[in-house]
Amino acid sequence: MNDDKNDDKDLICALVSKHIRINFGETVFKTVYRKKLYDNMNKLQPGKPDDKDFNKIAYNVSNDKRMKIKTGKFIGKKLDIHSFSTAQLEELSSIINLKLFPESLGPKILRGVAITTAYENSVGSRSCMTGECAEYTRLYEMNPDRIGLFVMTAGNYSARAVLWTLDNGRTLLDRVYCNNEVIRELMKQHAIKENWLYKHSFNVLDSDNNCEYPKSKLVVSGLEYTDGCIPYMDTLTHGTENNGKLDVGYFDGSLLDSQEGLLFCGNECYHCGEAFPEEEINMICDSLVCETCESELYFYCGNCCESYSLDDSHFIESEQSYVCDTCFEDYTFCDDCEEYYSNSNVSLITVDGVDKDVCDSCIDNFQECECGQYQEFLNEVDNGDKHVCDSCLSDYHSCDSCCEYFSTLNTINDDELCCDCGVEVMQNA
Numbered sequence: 001m002n003d004d005k006n007d008d009k010d011l012i013c014a015l016v017s018k019h020i021r022i023n024f025g026e027t028v029f030k031t032v033y034r035k036k037l038y039d040n041m042n043k044l045q046p047g048k049p050d051d052k053d054f055n056k057i058a059y060n061v062s063n064d065k066r067m068k069i070k071t072g073k074f075i076g077k078k079l080d081i082h083s084f085s086t087a088q089l090e091e092l093s094s095i096i097n098l099k100l101f102p103e104s105l106g107p108k109i110l111r112g113v114a115i116t117t118a119y120e121n122s123v124g125s126r127s128c129m130t131g132e133c134a135e136y137t138r139l140y141e142m143n144p145d146r147i148g149l150f151v152m153t154a155g156n157y158s159a160r161a162v163l164w165t166l167d168n169g170r171t172l173l174d175r176v177y178c179n180n181e182v183i184r185e186l187m188k189q190h191a192i193k194e195n196w197l198y199k200h201s202f203n204v205l206d207s208d209n210n211c212e213y214p215k216s217k218l219v220v221s222g223l224e225y226t227d228g229c230i231p232y233m234d235t236l237t238h239g240t241e242n243n244g245k246l247d248v249g250y251f252d253g254s255l256l257d258s259q260e261g262l263l264f265c266g267n268e269c270y271h272c273g274e275a276f277p278e279e280e281i282n283m284i285c286d287s288l289v290c291e292t293c294e295s296e297l298y299f300y301c302g303n304c305c306e307s308y309s310l311d312d313s314h315f316i317e318s319e320q321s322y323v324c325d326t327c328f329e330d331y332t333f334c335d336d337c338e339e340y341y342s343n344s345n346v347s348l349i350t351v352d353g354v355d356k357d358v359c360d361s362c363i364d365n366f367q368e369c370e371c372g373q374y375q376e377f378l379n380e381v382d383n384g385d386k387h388v389c390d391s392c393l394s395d396y397h398s399c400d401s402c403c404e405y406f407s408t409l410n411t412i413n414d415d416e417l418c419c420d421c422g423v424e425v426m427q428n429a
């Protein structure tokens with residue numbers, strides 16, 4: 001038995017007894033487990049397999065041979081400890097595995113093209129940016145002095161997190177992607193040791209370890225970038241373009257949430273190009289429009305209750321409101337006062353032989369002849385008994401004396417005279 005194997009045995013023994021104490025208490029450990037554990041350890045002489053098979057433990061069998069078994073099964077079947085819950089057993093197994101293969105832990109900070117390769121290989125678990133989508137993470141590769149990828153691997157277990165160098169020099173460990181919670185914890189411990197800022201959970205930036213860290217300081221500016229190579233951002237979620245470089249941070253700006261590597265996507269305003277959360281952007285006329293652009297470029301048609309481009313607006317002076325193209329068809333231009341009115345308040349009339357649309361108030365400026373024609377002033381006939389238009393006037397006759405028009409005249413001494421003028425001539429005769 002060489003020293004290595006003894007070290008492994010002591011390590012496993014220490015970890016198992018520690019976890020029994022943590023989970024079931026010192027008394028239980030002493031009275032129930034301690035002797036059994038030490039006896040089994042001596043008998044089995046557990047250690048890592050000679051072929052360095054991760055996640056397994058090698059142990060002695062009776063005929064001087066060694067066999068290997070999965071770590072969890074070793075604890076249950078070989079050490080005869082069955083009190084751990086599945087989760088407790090999984091955690092203990094992970095820790096034993098990681099400690100047995102410390103060389104595979106190797107916290108490493110990848111930079112440049114190595115980051116893209118890590119994403120291609122889904123180091124730290126698959127996500128929307130791994131595999132074929134690694135192409136979209138080249139922003140990381142393009143900025144080796146500002147962006148690294150912090151990785152830990154152990155056998156099939158791995159974790160990754162983007163490591164940012166902020167403008168103020170601090171280092172931020174972004175969201176940890178992993179396929180094993182123990183590795184996540186180790187990543188966090190490493191961040192604490194290095195005095196990095198880190199994310200406490202998936203969503204919030206941890207503040208309890210690093211004091212209050214103002215979001216305004218979470219800025220990485222002046223990044224080289226190519227549109228199409230902008231990854232989905234977990235923490236520095238917003239970006240702005242600045243003199244051909246990209247600034248990312250936790251400020252207002254375009255949301256960097258594209259899963260196709262695009263700088264601007266998702267809820268991007270059709271007009272100003274900025275990205276907005278869903279509740280601050282509306283679909284208008286088949287385009288996404290932010291609230292500011294909406295107030296500047298659109299109007300609300302009170303008739304049909306929809307918003308439209310101001311280009312399609314019509315101001316109705318008589319109602320002091322805008323209506324859309326479609327609703328505008330319900331309005332007619334008054335040829336007299338030259339304003340628009342609702343169709344129901346406009347009449348088509350013929351004035352002096354010409355068709356005219358006139359509104360309800362302008363129609364009072366005209367007089368209607370019995371023939372249906374309108375005229376501004378009709379002609380008085382038959383001593384004011386009737387008023388007729390110019391064309392109907394041809395049906396009347398002009399008195400040779402008073403020049404007024406009448407339906408009938410009397411011929412007296414070769415003159416065509418109205419009644420009154422006729423009486424006057426007779427009396428004077």
Ligand SMILES: [Zn+2]
Pocket residue numbers: 269270271272273274289290291292293294
């Ligand atoms: Zn806008």
Ligand SMILES: [Zn+2]
Pocket residue numbers: 301302303304305306323324325326327328
């Ligand atoms: Zn309308």
Ligand SMILES: [Zn+2]
Pocket residue numbers: 334335336337338339358359360361362363
């Ligand atoms: Zn009018």
Ligand SMILES: [Zn+2]
Pocket residue numbers: 369370371372373388389390391392393
């Ligand atoms: Zn007439």
Ligand SMILES: [Zn+2]
Pocket residue numbers: 399400401402403404417418419420421
């Ligand atoms: Zn007369």
